Amino acid sequence: MNRFAELLDRLSYEPRRNAKIRLMSEYFRSTPDPERGVALAALTGKLSFTNAKPGLIRALIAERTDPVLFELSYDYVGDLSETVALMWPAPKGLPEMGGNHAPFLSEIVEGLETLPKRDLPRQLALWLDGLDETGRWALLKLITGALRVGASARLAKTAVAALGDLPPDEVELVWPGLSMPYRELFAWAEGKGERPQTTDPVPFRPVMLAHAIEETDFSALDPASFAAEWKWDGIRVQAVCARSSDGTRAARLYSRTGEDISGAFPDLVEALDFDGALDGELLIVREKRVETFNVLQQRLNRKAVTTKMLAEFPAHIRAYDLLAVAGEDLRPLPFRDRRARLEALIARLETQGHTRLDLSPLVPFADWEGLAAARRDPASAGAGLDAEAVEGVMLKGWDTAYLPGRPKGPWWKWKRDPHTVDAVLMYAQRGHGKRSSFYSDYTFGVWTQGEEGDVLVPVGKAYFGFTDQELIEIDKFVRRATINRFGPVREVLHEPDEGLVLEVAFEGLARSTRHRSGVAMRFPRIARLRWDKPPREADRLETLEALLRQEE
Template structure:
């Protein structure tokens, strides 16, 4: 546990990508099995603990500390794991006596296996014993494992890149075998260090890591790329999925639906899986299509993450896969082929699959200016009645192989410009981790009629989009203009003549019965500080409501009707 805790501590203070890679590579090279494998699992978010939850941590610390002191400390520090790690009152253990060597703290493998196997009743005592046996950094790392939020600036891809450096392989080769492996990844390390051949997957419907696109704009395309080298297609506003199917050793047909991150979501969309009667793999977008028209993402959300899927749900929210690419067919891996060839085979293949599948239509163009015009007006450029579900344009080099990850220069995404509104800062709260000393989580509002008079109503929250310097400016404003406190939340001045206006960018907006304003923003972020604008000139709620898709308003009305009945 000591080595992994030190790794997390150093990663949290290392801002450079190459610096983080060097730290992780050193850890994987010099930490023995199975410890390094469990460390890799933690860094790639592959661990789940049924009984270990943040509530358990709060209950434990409440037994050993004054609750008021803990609440004040939690408010000041801003992070649960860090607060408990700093103030945990250790109890002496056997061996902690003068003249005796204290017993070593637990191994990472012991902790992880213990968290996975210890019963709910025995877990609090076991966790308290581990905390007593660790120093502050070790306690912090242990608690980060339990809360599932390491927040050390390491993505799963970066961790896999570091482990790939142990052998003469590319990170994409690690991605290829990753979903057939399980912690502590002994076969992976044996392969990377030359003791065995690559791990083999016998899964007839494996997940294939997706190829991702880099953002672009007209200036970059005009300066760096030739339009004749690319194909264009619509970028649909659903969720990226992979449909994979094949036959096992007994000849049984297996079909699965994967999310972009490799999660098996077949149980949530059995109608899609039941429609798969081929052996191969399709990369596409999962959408809801009613009466031939693609619905908004808000409609799709009503089927996502459902634990039970009824016949009525599948009937009211019919799923559909709009295919982007053909990755495999009949046992043949098509990913090394050029995109132009894969696309031709995709169109011929999907034509015979039935109504569950369709091909994402190409966007015809000759110049980048024509792509820009299509992006600005999808309806006139061929998207027709589905234009409201178009998120932008995808550009794919005709000669590009299908390469996992986000390679440069092969695929581009040119998303539609975000919506923006000028909103007034109303409430602020400290962030977590590095931002625990700053008020970095903001609630903002728009003007509307409140009890017959103009007033602000909260419409969203955001905690990113600003620079470090802007964060310091907002933090200073919050501290100097606090008018009320609600636990860790500060209310700041927000009158018509006083306050701070934030320009908020967002991807979309829908009706919501869970929010006081009746609307919910999608992916809001702070795009600019409007020191130049008086709060009284900020936008009104009606400005936001005009952006709501008609199907979102209808579905919200239907839900209200069901509740009344």
């Protein structure tokens, strides 16, 4: 565990991408199985522990330190794992079990996955007693699921590829069929074994993602080399279906990250009846009309799906791409060929009466000005009644293969311009990882009429969108203008003539019973700081409610 903790510590302070890859590769090369496989699972976000939660950590430290001192320390440090790691008292003598032994990473993960809930507090305390400050910090980060050391899952897989002479994309392609501790993956990367093969009849295939296009990008792109299609405001999914030689049917629905979400959409899985793998958008379609994302949210993240919900919110897939058919991998083919095969498949399914699956239409355009006009007015450019569910356009190179990850050049996304609102900063909280010393998580509000005049009501939270320099400016303001504290949260000055106005960009609104304002923003982020505007000139709740009515 101490070696893994050292790796995390060095990654968190290393800003250079290639240096991070070297650090991870060196760790994987010098660490034996299964330790390195468990570390890879942690770095790629594949670990989740049902019974180990932040509340357990809080309870343990409360038994060993003064609670007031802990709260003051937590407020100052801003990170739960770091605070507990620093404050954990050194054990007096040897622990009752395990000696003064620094546990292995694999030992910890196995314990977190298998120990009953009642035994976890005692075992966690023993592990903490056997580790130094850095080891305790890494252990607690592992438990809370928030490593935040600047190493993405893609970067960790690239580090595995660097053990040999493998392209990172090759690791991405075999990844979905692998499981911890990834012995076969490391053997293949080091030239000691064959390429891993999956036996799953309906496997997930890594999705291809797009880069956001900028105005300066268009001059280097030829419109004739690209197809355009609507970017639907749903969730990206992959539908896989297969029939065995005895006629047994298997079907599965995946999120874009490879999570099996079949259980949440049994109606859709039951309707899948083809031999292959489709890439598309999960939507709600009622009376042949695509509903907005706000409607789709009624079906998302549900542990149980009722018969009433299935009837009121029928799930639907609008297909973008065909990845495989009848055992043939189509991903190496150019998009124009995959599109032709997809059109033929959807046409055949429609003639057979399938209604839960249709084709995402292409957007005709001759030049970038024409596509810009279609993006501004989807209803007049072929989207018709479904225009409200369009969030922009996608550009896909006609000659491009379907590649894993986010390669720059083949695919671009051109989303519609976001909504913006001027809101007043009300509360701030420290961030995590590199931001643990900055107040970087913000709650903001707009004005509405109260019993005694105008009052501010919170409408959203954001922790990104600003530059590093803007973060420093906001942090200084928060420290200077704090008027109250609630644990790690600071209330900042927000009067009509004193405070900080933030221009907040967001994708949409939904009604909410969890927010005092009655509305919730989708993907809010800080667009800019409005030092030029006094808080009394910030927007009003009525403006957001009017926008919400339009979206409904």
